[in-house]
Amino acid sequence: MKKMTKINAGVAMVKVFEAWGIDHIYGIPGGSFNSTMDALYQERESVRYIQVRHEEAGALAAAADAKLTGKVGAVFGSAGPGATHLINGLYDAQMDNVPVVALLGQVASSSMNYNDFQEMNENPMFADVSIYNRTVMSPESLPHVVDEAIKAAYKFRGVAVVTIPVDFGFKEIEAQEIATAKNHKTEVILPNEADLKAALPYFEQAKKPVLYIGQGVFGGFPAIKKFSEFFSMPVAASVLAKGIVPDMYKNFLGFAGRVATKPANEALAEADLIVFVGSDFPFGRRFFNPKANFVQVDIDSSKFGRRHNTDVSVLGDGITALNQWVTLGTERPADQWLAANQENIVRWHAWRHHFDTNQQAPLRPEPIFKEINRIAEPNAIFVSDVGNVTINSIRHLDMTGEQRFTTSGWFATMGNGVPGGIAAQLSFPDRQVFTLSGDGGFAMQMQDILTQVKYQLPIINIVFSNDSFGFIEAEQEDTEQKKFGVFLEGADFGKVGEALGAKGYTITRYEDLTPAFDAAKTSNGPVVIDIKIENARPLPVEELKLDPEKFSAAEIAAFKEKYQVQEMPTLRELLKGN
Numbered sequence: 001m002k003k004m005t006k007i008n009a010g011v012a013m014v015k016v017f018e019a020w021g022i023d024h025i026y027g028i029p030g031g032s033f034n035s036t037m038d039a040l041y042q043e044r045e046s047v048r049y050i051q052v053r054h055e056e057a058g059a060l061a062a063a064a065d066a067k068l069t070g071k072v073g074a075v076f077g078s079a080g081p082g083a084t085h086l087i088n089g090l091y092d093a094q095m096d097n098v099p100v101v102a103l104l105g106q107v108a109s110s111s112m113n114y115n116d117f118q119e120m121n122e123n124p125m126f127a128d129v130s131i132y133n134r135t136v137m138s139p140e141s142l143p144h145v146v147d148e149a150i151k152a153a154y155k156f157r158g159v160a161v162v163t164i165p166v167d168f169g170f171k172e173i174e175a176q177e178i179a180t181a182k183n184h185k186t187e188v189i190l191p192n193e194a195d196l197k198a199a200l201p202y203f204e205q206a207k208k209p210v211l212y213i214g215q216g217v218f219g220g221f222p223a224i225k226k227f228s229e230f231f232s233m234p235v236a237a238s239v240l241a242k243g244i245v246p247d248m249y250k251n252f253l254g255f256a257g258r259v260a261t262k263p264a265n266e267a268l269a270e271a272d273l274i275v276f277v278g279s280d281f282p283f284g285r286r287f288f289n290p291k292a293n294f295v296q297v298d299i300d301s302s303k304f305g306r307r308h309n310t311d312v313s314v315l316g317d318g319i320t321a322l323n324q325w326v327t328l329g330t331e332r333p334a335d336q337w338l339a340a341n342q343e344n345i346v347r348w349h350a351w352r353h354h355f356d357t358n359q360q361a362p363l364r365p366e367p368i369f370k371e372i373n374r375i376a377e378p379n380a381i382f383v384s385d386v387g388n389v390t391i392n393s394i395r396h397l398d399m400t401g402e403q404r405f406t407t408s409g410w411f412a413t414m415g416n417g418v419p420g421g422i423a424a425q426l427s428f429p430d431r432q433v434f435t436l437s438g439d440g441g442f443a444m445q446m447q448d449i450l451t452q453v454k455y456q457l458p459i460i461n462i463v464f465s466n467d468s469f470g471f472i473e474a475e476q477e478d479t480e481q482k483k484f485g486v487f488l489e490g491a492d493f494g495k496v497g498e499a500l501g502a503k504g505y506t507i508t509r510y511e512d513l514t515p516a517f518d519a520a521k522t523s524n525g526p527v528v529i530d531i532k533i534e535n536a537r538p539l540p541v542e543e544l545k546l547d548p549e550k551f552s553a554a555e556i557a558a559f560k561e562k563y564q565v566q567e568m569p570t571l572r573e574l575l576k577g578n
């Protein structure tokens with residue numbers, strides 16, 4: 001009888017990763033994870049272990065990998081504290097609907113349920129964040145469970161968690177083909193023609209239509225442009241969709257909500273039709289005209305009607321829907337609505353660019369973004385942290401269409417910047433990577449500059465230091481409460497970067513910006529540029545006090561003075577041909 005070949009169960013599991021094209025995994029070892037560490041060592045040529053300095057950084061990086069590549073991201077944590085540290089990054093993946101696999105260490109199977117050292121019943125804690133959450137029950141099933149986990153992460157676009165008792169990975173099992181990667185199919189649901197046609201009368205009747213896109217139409221700029229121009233609809237986007245449409249495209253109005261632009265907010269509040277494609281924008285009921293007709297396209301039927309009462313729902317691929325509508329529909333000629341919106345965005349860009357050479361100290365953000373835009377390569381990747389810095393990033397990064405942008409979208413966890421940069425640079429080693437963080441967010445994960453140094457990742461990390469949790473300070477202003485708990489101890493983050501092994505710059509003066517950015521552009525290792533900025537709130541486009549029908553002349557004048565708004569007519573005024 002032929003003898004069966006044996007293989008180490010941990011190695012067999014890592015080979016499943018390899019079969020699925022997972023080429024790196026983040027984590028920190030622990031006693032309960034040693035069998036997998038040994039397997040990762042043996043398989044180091046095919047799956048690269050990336051040592052992070054905090055498991056949360058690893059989980060945030062895995063989520064960012066998935067957001068940027070569409071492929072499953074991978075991370076691990078050892079039993080107990082290593083595992084619990086993962087939770088923020090995993091929620092980030094869940095909320096932004098991307099596939100991540102998390103391996104959790106566990107004490108040996110013979111010690112489980114004896115209240116062993118670091119033993120924790122991990123399943124309940126990870127139940128809510130995951131779409132798959134299993135503890136491996138035998139060495140033989142270890143590679144199989146991981147294969148199931150990866151499939152589930154792809155199918156449900158979420159987090160799959162596998163808890164591994166440490167002894168299983170050291171055992172020998174029968175060698176056989178286990179990974180099902182070669183059978184994997186991703187389905188594209190094609191929209192049904194009757195649904196598409198049901199939307200056409202709405203397009204024909206609309207006087208003030210807007211196309212709103214989310215991350216579901218990634219790669220779809222040609223279809224978006226064709227649709228927008230055929231039906232004369234201006235375009236707005238979710239924050240996670242930044243970069244899909246080049247920022248300077250003439251029909252592109254920017255973003256809605258608070259992390260937003262004036263033209264997009266005004267258009268969506270005024271619209272009589274919103275065509276909402278591939279998005280789950282959570283603030284529709286607050287920022288969209290509640291009376292607008294609403295046509296929604298999504299591949300996930302659970303999203304229909306969630307953010308606005310919906311007249312027509314189209315189940316299927318967004319890009320296909322946009323293309324087909326152009327074939328099925330009747331052209332809507334350009335009109336005053338489109339012209340006024342185009343004028344609104346032209347004026348918006350002119351307003352913000354007029355601060356580009358402002359030399360005040362502490363600095364305004366615009367001169368910094370002028371430098372970023374200047375040195376950014378045509379296919380650079382930007383990872384924005386969470387705070388006022390997100391508002392400034394989406395407004396002032398003038399992206400080309402080839403460049404990429406990501407952030408922690410709907411979970412909006414601070415600290416995603418530095419880890420996201422690591423992911424971007426590992427997944428795209430040939431592209432230039434920037435991280436943009438506030439002083440609050442940076443301090444949450446700055447230890448992982450060490451990881452950037454260890455792997456010599458030439459990431460340009462920019463810190464916008466305003467000595468404040470600025471985004472929350474603004475909220476406290478809105479609710480007219482005492483500003484409390486928001487002011488921060490300043491630090492010299494350039495020196496922090498240097499102490500951690502990166503190149504560091506701390507900038508307080510306008511004239512020092514260009515030399516630092518020039519040096520960053522050619523650096524072959526990580527750079528931290530800390531820039532001291534004025535603690536001033538970005539223009540609150542969610543609470544504009546510019547409309548003479550709603551505010552007194554004195555209120556408008558005070559608002560314009562505070563935010564240095566000069567020529568900024570409202571969309572309504574532009575529509576009247578002001």
Ligand SMILES: Cc1ncc(C[n+]2csc(CCOP(=O)(O)OP(=O)(O)O)c2C)c(N)n1
Nearest residue numbers: 387388389414438439440441468469470471
């Ligand atoms: C982990 C986490 N804690 C708290 C918050 C709430 N929060 C949102 S923005 C923000 C302030 C961010 O401050 P900073 O990083 O300095 O950026 P700034 O707003 O000043 O640009 C806070 C505390 C959050 N989103 N994530």
Ligand SMILES: [Mg+2]
Nearest residue numbers: 438439468470
């Ligand atoms: Mg801050």
